[in-house]
Amino acid sequence: MDLAQFNQLPADRALAAIAHCVAIPRWQQAIVAARPYSSSAALYQQARALAAQWNAEDFTQALTAHPRIGERASGTDKEAALSRQEQAAVGEDAAVQQALRQANQQYEQRFGHLFLIRAKGRSGEEMLAALQRRLGNSPEQELQEALIQLRDITLLRLEESIV
Ligand code: 2AL
Secondary structure (H helix, E strand, C coil), rough: CEEEEEEHHCHHHHHHHHHCCCHHHHHHHHHCCCCCCCCCHHHHHHHHHHCCCCCCCHHHHHHCCCCCCCCCCCCHHHHHHHHHHHHHHHCHHHHHHHHHHHHHHHHHHCCCCCCCCCCCCHHHHHHHHHHHHHHHCCCCHHHCCCHHHHHHHHHHHHHCCCC
């Protein structure tokens, strides 16, 4: 959709047009309420600024929409299709998949939630290395790192949805 269309949509349809970007209603509503945008750059900048305010509670909300790395989303909704595309480079290597399963389990035991990373453009090996490195983070460091990944996923999805 182009920006002119997004600017003019009724609020409920504008919300529906960005809902798949991140499952944080407060962010979705703020993006819609700040229309009209003078350029797509202004929209992305607003999206980034709002994402910089996310906290642990926002993060927990957003996680409900993300499957584990290495586990292909099976749903038929837009988020599931996006996840499958984003994770396309995980590959079929059984050893990498097995290592991801184990590391995901360790991560979830340590931090109490699933491991989140912007998957697009990263191979399975790269995500495994990031996962293993992040196991060494403190909970505070890890929340900050995970929020940056969530922001990157959200911006990528927004930039693909509204141009
Ligand atoms: C995902 C996902 O679904 N897309 C992405 O970039 N990362 N999931 C995850 N657990 O990090």
